[in-house]
Amino acid sequence: MSTPATLASMNLTSLKAACNSCILRQLCLPLGLEESDLDRLEKIINRRQRIKPGQHLYRARDDFHHLYAIRRGFFKTYELNNDGIEHINGFHMTGELIGLDAISDEFHVCNAVALEDSEVCEVPFLKLEELFRDIPALQHQFHRIMSREIGVDHSLMMLLGTMRAEEKLATFLTNLAERLAARGLSSDSMHLSMSREDIGNYLGLKLETVSRMFSKFQDDGLIEVERRNLHIKDMDGLRKIAHCQHGGR
Amino acid sequence: MSTPATLASMNLTSLKAACNSCILRQLCLPLGLEESDLDRLEKIINRRQRIKPGQHLYRARDDFHHLYAIRRGFFKTYELNNDGIEHINGFHMTGELIGLDAISDEFHVCNAVALEDSEVCEVPFLKLEELFRDIPALQHQFHRIMSREIGVDHSLMMLLGTMRAEEKLATFLTNLAERLAARGLSSDSMHLSMSREDIGNYLGLKLETVSRMFSKFQDDGLIEVERRNLHIKDMDGLRKIAHCQHGGR
DNA sequence: CGATTACTTGAAACATATCAAGATTCGTGG
């Protein structure tokens, strides 16, 4: 399913990266870059790639060549262990850079699949590293992004290791809302791109437990939820349950 | 308590970093560097710092200036959430680089405390970034280390999210053994530097559960454990329980 | 339209936590 209207409205230049005009600049790699440096960054970013829901951006064991900046849409990244048990490492939205875990072994270790109609900028990593040598600000921003990823993972480890189901889900929801708000999107009404099973998998819970907690929150007047449409009625109440404020993802 | 013999045998130059002669080169930052580049790296590494057990290397909210390469000893890094609940992010040994999570906000977010008599090399991060511009191999190795950290955290997330107590502890022990083996140390007999409570905290279990699992493994003939001395009698048996092979930490 | 998938809810089973007591080790000061 392509979207003809959007396609028609795009000329060739807009198919290039165009970090310059990208509303995500403040979230993404080129934060704080000067005009001339932005141009250089844009030049190494090959093209924009469209990914349909259910389609994989990369899979474990794929050769690693590119990082991906999410321009639009929603992804989950997950890993399979030796027993074929799946675990979701993260849900990723607009402005986030994914594929960072593949640098160390030169192949991807996790799988990235789109949960919504998505679009990514493909960033060739070796060229990016070359650019770092000329643009210290870009290098530093990249390190901040990697470091942030580590911090986010630590927050998730804390969640998985110390919280009960109720706290986990409340944290998940407030965090999702904050990330939407940071992108100027509605933070009290949202569409959940992922299934109950995905949420549970991510939080270390079974889907039934997630469903029960949703019902409980609804009974308590904190949210309204029907299927994947979520309305947060009492953010402070949710936060009180989550009580531990979490990082960026 | 200092160790006079060691102190006496050290001259001033050996108090400098001496990556050159460091047995950890293959694990640490300077992997694959040429002699001349090694010298440049050594020059920015200020000094070696000795840390006594129980002493903090850094604390959350401390200004971030340095990464620390562990030359000798054993550390745990932990985070406190808003409720004062502690969660251990990792146990770190010789050759590992810690403090990476602080880059993004320019202050430390977790606390690092020595569990044994330890020694670290202090690496000024901004100077290191400058060096990256001249030494591409160093830059790339740093990115690999950060990426590896992310991969390790993902493995831990999988452990916390999907495993039962028995699997968690078996994974913890085999992983510890592997890391010791990678350093040329005995992997079947070891001293556990951390308490049962620390192990439990790290694995998302209570100390009583850890203790029970230790007893169970001992009854099953997999290990011998008395207090903090551990002997692994049947590594394959442990691995079979762990069954999911984990990353570097 | 029927079939499949996603979700909800209940009852029972299970793993781990909690509470509690006792044993051992460790540190410290008398």
Place this chain on the structure above:
DNA sequence: CCACGAATCTTGATATGTTTCAAGTAATCG
């Protein structure tokens, strides 16, 4: 050096939260 108290660890009994199993409903898809 011994004694005391604190910390660490083990083990048992009970409590609790989450999972598992099961059934049913609603939405989605071909």
